[in-house]
Amino acid sequence: MGFPITPLLPEVLRSLDAHPRLVLEAPPGAGKTTQVPLALLDAPWLAGRKIVMLEPRRVAARSAAMFMARQLGEDVGGTVGYRIRFEHRVSSRTRIEVVTEGILTRMIQDDPTLEGVGALLFDEFHERHLAGDLGLALALDVQGSLRGELRIVAMSATLDGERLAAFLDAPRLSSEGRSFPVRVEHFPARRDEALESQLRRAVEQALAQHPGDVLVFLPGRREIARAEAALSGCGPDIEVLQLHGDLPVEQQSRVLQPSAAGRRRVVLATNVAESSVTLPGVRVVIDSGLAREPRYDPNSGFSRLEVVAIAQASADQRAGRAGRVAEGVAYRLWPASQRLEPQRRPEIAQVELAGLALELAAWGNSDLRFVDAPPPGALAAARELLQRLDALDARGTITPPGRRMLALGTHPRLAAMLLAADGDGERALACDLAALVEARDPLRARSDGWRPRWQALAAFRAGRGDGDAHRGTLAAIDVAAKQWRRRIGAGAAPRAEPPAHALGDLLAHAFPDRIGRRHDRDPQRYQLGNGRMARIADDSALRGEPWIVASELRFEARDSLVLRAAPLDEARLRAGFAAHFVERDEVRWDAARRALVAERVRRFDGIVLDARPAGRVDPALAAQALTDAVAELGLDALPWSDGLRQWRARVQALRAWMPELALPDLSDDALLAAREHWLRPLFDGATRLDALSADAFGEGLRARLDWSLRQRVDQLAPTRIVVPSGMERRIDYALAHDGSPEPPVLAVKLQELFGLAETPRIADGRVPLTLHLLSPAGRPLQVTQDLRGFWERTYPEVRKEMKGRYPKHPWPDDPWNAAATHRAKPRGT
Structure with missing residues (x-):
């Protein structure tokens, strides 16, 4: 069987023989996923070592491994094997190992020398998943410092290959592929028409007017289930199939093979079918233009899958699926006037980065080369959270608990909770909670408590029906919980109803920043450990609870709204978080009195439990409080003179006009960010904001520049x-x-x-x-x-x-040669 990529394979081998990195572009169906690894097996530089290929999705990883094994006349687990989350089929004979993204990161972290591995292949790199970007950054670090002979290949169907090749300093090869023309049509929706109705009309038209199978792209399982229901009754000769990552292996294999009965098929797929797998017989593509992609959800503190519009590159790639075996047609279910983003944005720019920050800390080098660098603000927030979870110490070094969290392969919040569970029953309950937190909400009715969700799961396990819950979602949660129990060595699922505070006591270890104590005067308001305030709804099941832990919050202008939480037992909280309960003298700025207040304060993190007057103001605390007051009030609270404002403007102007001077940044943001270094010493011995004189303030600000730079400012920007x-x-x-x-x-x-x-x-x-x-x-x-x-x-x-x-002042005809003067003309002239 010939593949479009086949003529290019000798050039791939020659390139990798001469250079350790390569960018390979080939359209879907060219065969790069299955033919390149097989072609490299006998390369001299591989010297019998293993090829590891990163595949973003589990369906594609299994499919690619099975296809290559069949080509070799073997079963999976021989020469070709795979590893995915909670499942692997490899042996001592395996030379090609297809892995999903988290697996590759663990392999490199566990063995930085990658002993026995000769090549790393990054397939479908254009999808720009965070784990793929991290894997490439780690691989480049290994290649640059330990394994110069390691080969790295980035493969993609729709990729900015020129930019990536420049980043990698690598050759770039392209395969034309093999495809037929595809006619693109926009299939209009009717007024107020639901997606399922529009989709059914499109499928009916496709089956009536075009030959071959129909591939439908939908964002996720929920939309696939609705579409399947809408397509019921299409006729006995039509087979409607699902394709997504959570299907059992047998059902996935069935979709990837031609229909045994010769019936026409309508395949309802997520974007797993966009480039990772091959579907035979497809002549029509119907594209919703939607996908579920991770976005940071500040409500939960996690990255959640959200339905978003796809990029133009994805739309083109989906349409191309209709032209694999003959001419085809692609129906797009969005208006022709709608403009899509040209390329998919990398996940690293739009997801929560706690997992990445923990991986970097474990690696011991945060200066890795990323195709797109992680945003500094998101990375700093992630490290702050990891310190709260005791995964990093104050210097940012990974702790022993942090390494155990990393080994669990889930979000650090959930890993901290799983590790904190004590005893078999509590560990099993933690596994249930981890599965519930990661999944879609199983309840149909709104509830802000975790107990009804766990009770719905327990009822499902007992075979009791619950009309208020989605059985399909509960089934998936039950499977995930079993996998977690197997992973951490917990026993069977919890049999008895857990104690009232058991869920909250566990969740506190995942969300220590969202532990809340009821306000003394308002029972609906809670002060949180991160210093913010939150409120529960009027009909909340949590009403009256003195302590709660909120796993989901909707951030609003005044108080955040608690969306999901559980009550806590204060005794367990004090035992488990003893170091967070402190009593100390504090000095704070009272904005209403415009004065410092000294107090003896007992607190849990940002929650004030009790405060009483402390008498004398400690000078060091006073200086810090005044410095923080300036951050709250703004720099205008300081004694600026007109001359000092002019001096700062001159410095800032020269920074822009003459950057080679390397003058320090004196903008408001920069000065406030550095206030501990230059402003706090100016308040030593002071207990009032107005104790800082204009002269002392001016000298402190000018000291940001050394003497020679001050001289240059006076020369180049004179007053x-x-x-x-x-x-x-x-x-x-x-x-x-x-x-x-x-x-x-x-x-x-x-x-x-x-x-x-x-x-x-x-x-x-x-x-x-x-x-x-x-x-x-x-x-x-x-x-x-x-x-x-x-x-x-x-x-x-x-x-x-x-x-x-003005007749008394000179107005000469020739101003070029007239004498300049600041006076009027002499009398009589």
């Missing part, structure tokens, strides 16, 4: 300039709202510039002054940066108008 009249005139500097420098202004009477042809400039001649040319009475006549042009074109009109108004 005054001598004009032709012999007088010194002030230069005004200002910053725009965005912090950029505005043109410096010289306001001067017109007569003082007679004889001057060119506009004065500063900053080594780079920046012209903006001249505000004034009348003898000091009123503006003209604003210009082109003095020569003013004399040539505008001055004659100004002279004609002003000469009669």
Whole structure:
């Protein structure tokens, strides 16, 4: 059997023989996933070592391994095997190992030398999953420091290959593939029509007007189930099949094979069918234009799968599935006027990064080379959370508990909870909670408590029906819980109803920042461990609980709304989080009194349990409190003089005009961020905000620059300039709202510039002054940066108008050669 990629395989081998990295582009169906690993098996540089291929999805990993094994006439687990979450089929003979993304990261972390591995292949790299980006960054670090001979191949169907090849400093090869023309049509929805109804009309039209099977792209299992129901009754000759990552292996294999009965098929698939697997006989694609992709959900603190519009590259790739065996057609269920993003955004830019931060800490090197660097703010927030979970210490080094969390292969929050469980029953309950938190909500009715969800799961296990719960979702949760119990060595599922606070006591270890204590005066409000406030709904099942832990919150302007929580037992909380309960003297700024208040405070993290007057104000605490008060009130609370504001504007202007000077950033944001270094020492010994004098403040701010830089500022951005009249005139500097420098202004009477042809400039001649040319009475006549042009074109009109108004002042016909003056004409002239 020939594949479009086959003619290119010798060039792939030659390239990898000469260079350790390669970017390989080939369209869907070219055969890169299954033919490239087999072609590399006998490469001399591989020397009998293993090939590990990263496949983003479990369906594709199994499918690719099975296909390659069949080509070799073997069963999976021989020369070709696979590893996915909770499942593996490999042996000592396995030379090609297909793995999913988290598995690859664990392999590299557990064995940084990758002993016995000769090549890493990153398939479908264009999908830009976070784990794939991390895997590539780790592989490049291994190759650069330990294994220079390791081969790294990035393979994709729709990829910015030129950019990736430049990043990797790698050759780039492309296969044309083999495809037939595909006609694209936009299938309009009717007014207020549901997606399932529009889809049924499209399927009926496709079956009536076009030959072959129909492939339908939908965002997820829920939409697939609705579509399947909508398509019931299409006819006895039509077979409707599902394809998604949670299907049993047997059902997946059935979809990937032609129909045994020769019936036409309608395959309802997630984007797993976009590029990772091959479906025979498809001549029509119906594309919803939607996919479920991870996005950071601040309510839960996790990245959640959300339904989003696909990118144009994905739409093109989906349409191409209709042209694999003959000419085809693609129906798009969105308007032709709708514009899609050109490429899929990398996950690293839009998901929660706690898992990535923990992996980097375990690796011991945070300076890895990423195709797209993780956002600094999201990474800093992730590290702060990991410190709360005791996964990192204060220096950012991974702790022993952090390494145990990493080994569990789930979000650090859930890993912390699983590890905190004590005893077989509690560990089993933790497994249930981990499965419930990761899954879609099984309840149909709204509830903000976790106990009804666990009770629905227990009822499902006991075979009792529950009309308020989705049985399919509960079945998936039950399977996931069993896998977790097997993973951590827990026994059977919990049989008895857990104690009232058991769920909350476990969840507290996953969400320590969201532990809440009831407000003393408002029973619906809770102060959280992170310092924020939250409220429960009027009809909340949690009403009256003194302590809760909120796993999901909706962030609002004043108080966050608790969406899902469980009650806590205070005694268990004190035992499990003893180090978080502290009593100490604190000094804070009272904005209403504009004064410092000293208190003896008992607290749990950000929750104040009790506070009483402490008497004398500790000087060190006072200095810190005043510094924090400035952060709250803003820098305008400090004693600025006009001269100091001008000096700061001059520094900021020179930073923009002459970056080679490397002047420090004195913007509001930068000064507040660095306040501990320059402002706090200025408050030593002070107990009031107004104790800081303007002179001391000015000297402290100017000390941000050393003496030589201050001299350069005075030379390059002077405060005054001598004009032709012999007088010194002030230069005004200002910053725009965005912090950029505005043109410096010289306001001067017109007569003082007679004889001057060119506009004065500063900053080594780079920046012209903006001249505000004034009348003898000091009123503006003209604003210009082109003095020569003013004399040539505008001055004659100004002279004609002003000469009669100010006859005592000179208005010569020839300003070029007139004497500059700041005085009126002598009497009698």
